[in-house]
Amino acid sequence: MKTIVFFDTETTGNEDNDRLCQIAWSANGVRREELFKAPLPISIEAMSVHHITEKMIADKPLFVDSPAYSEIKNLFEDENTIVVAHNAKFDIDMLRKENIIPKNHICTLKVARALDTDGSIPRYNLQFLRYFLGMEIEATAHDALGDVLVLEQLFERLLKKSIEQSGGDEEKALAHMMTISSQPSLVKNFNFGKHNGKTVAEVRAVDKGYLEWLLNQKMQDGGSDEDWVFTLKHYLGIV
Numbered sequence: 001m002k003t004i005v006f007f008d009t010e011t012t013g014n015e016d017n018d019r020l021c022q023i024a025w026s027a028n029g030v031r032r033e034e035l036f037k038a039p040l041p042i043s044i045e046a047m048s049v050h051h052i053t054e055k056m057i058a059d060k061p062l063f064v065d066s067p068a069y070s071e072i073k074n075l076f077e078d079e080n081t082i083v084v085a086h087n088a089k090f091d092i093d094m095l096r097k098e099n100i101i102p103k104n105h106i107c108t109l110k111v112a113r114a115l116d117t118d119g120s121i122p123r124y125n126l127q128f129l130r131y132f133l134g135m136e137i138e139a140t141a142h143d144a145l146g147d148v149l150v151l152e153q154l155f156e157r158l159l160k161k162s163i164e165q166s167g168g169d170e171e172k173a174l175a176h177m178m179t180i181s182s183q184p185s186l187v188k189n190f191n192f193g194k195h196n197g198k199t200v201a202e203v204r205a206v207d208k209g210y211l212e213w214l215l216n217q218k219m220q221d222g223g224s225d226e227d228w229v230f231t232l233k234h235y236l237g238i239v
Contacts, residue, residue: 002104002174003027003081006155008147009091010050013043020094021057022050023068024144026152027075033145036063049142063098076102082174084108084155086126086147088181089226106174107181108151110227111158114180115165119188119199126150133157184230204235211236 010022021042024033035052037060047053063069076083077100085091088107095102109124116124121132127141130150137153140146162173190196195203195210204211215232223229233239 001080003075003078004155005075005081005083006148006151007076007083007085007091008144008151009094010052010142010144011046011094012038012040013046014090018043018046018094019097020063021052022144023063023072024148025072025075026148031145031148032068034066034068035060036066037061050144051142069098073100076100079103082106082178084151086151086154104178105181106155106177108154108158110181110183110185111162111177112154113185113187113227115158115161116188122189122197123191126154129154184226186234187227187231200231200235208236 005025005027007023007025009020011020012018017040019038019040020036021038022033022035024031026032035057037057039062042052042054042057060066075081076095081102082104083092083102084106086107087109088105092102092105109126112121112124112129121129123129123132126147127150129135130137130139130153133154135150135153137149139149158177159170159173162177163170166173166176187200189199190203193214195207200211211232215229215236215238218225218229218232
């Protein structure tokens with residue numbers, strides 16, 4: 001029997017060297033949230049999103065020195081645990097910096113995108129999905145625990161749909177969700193730039209050069225945006 005652990009991190013920023021300063025997690029109906037002193041300052045941009053200030057973490061231990069560290073590491077690295085996060089790559093990369101490497105994970109962003117076969121959802125960020133899908137929940141946006149509360153409800157909906165597609169087999173549905181999460185996913189719509197609101201297929205037909213330009217930009221950034229790199233190569237016919 002797999003243990004499902006929902007989690008979210010808040011960080012000092014979103015650059016390669018940034019680190020976590022808060023983590024919230026939920027397992028078996030028990031929810032926890034902890035603040036930690038980060039090894040580098042929190043950027044003003046990050047503060048404006050999650051509202052965690054240097055004063056709030058000044059007397060907190062570093063994550064690795066905290067009482068919660070061993071508990072989280074043991075739970076997250078257990079082979080019978082599936083950790084669930086939205087845009088999981090970001091949060092898992094933050095955990096890797098702390099030498100925590102989950103064995104199994106599900107990314108609800110990738111799964112939501114994959115299950116939206118007709119492309120009816122314009123955007124897949126967590127808070128957009130919260131309101132687009134009409135979730136009735138009291139949760140503060142961009143707070144680690146608040147995001148976990150939304151994540152739990154989103155996962156329930158995605159799992160239900162996956163089970164229906166798997167002929168009622170929950171174990172098979174979870175395995176399929178993990179497979180989706182481990183691979184780049186195909187982006188259907190633009191939600192930015194001059195082609196905002198159009199499908200990638202539509203843009204390919206009328207402005208192939210834009211896709212080529214965007215792919216070049218993504219590669220110059222190191223190719224870390226794997227979903228967009230995969231999508232652009234797909235529509236440009238690049239193997």
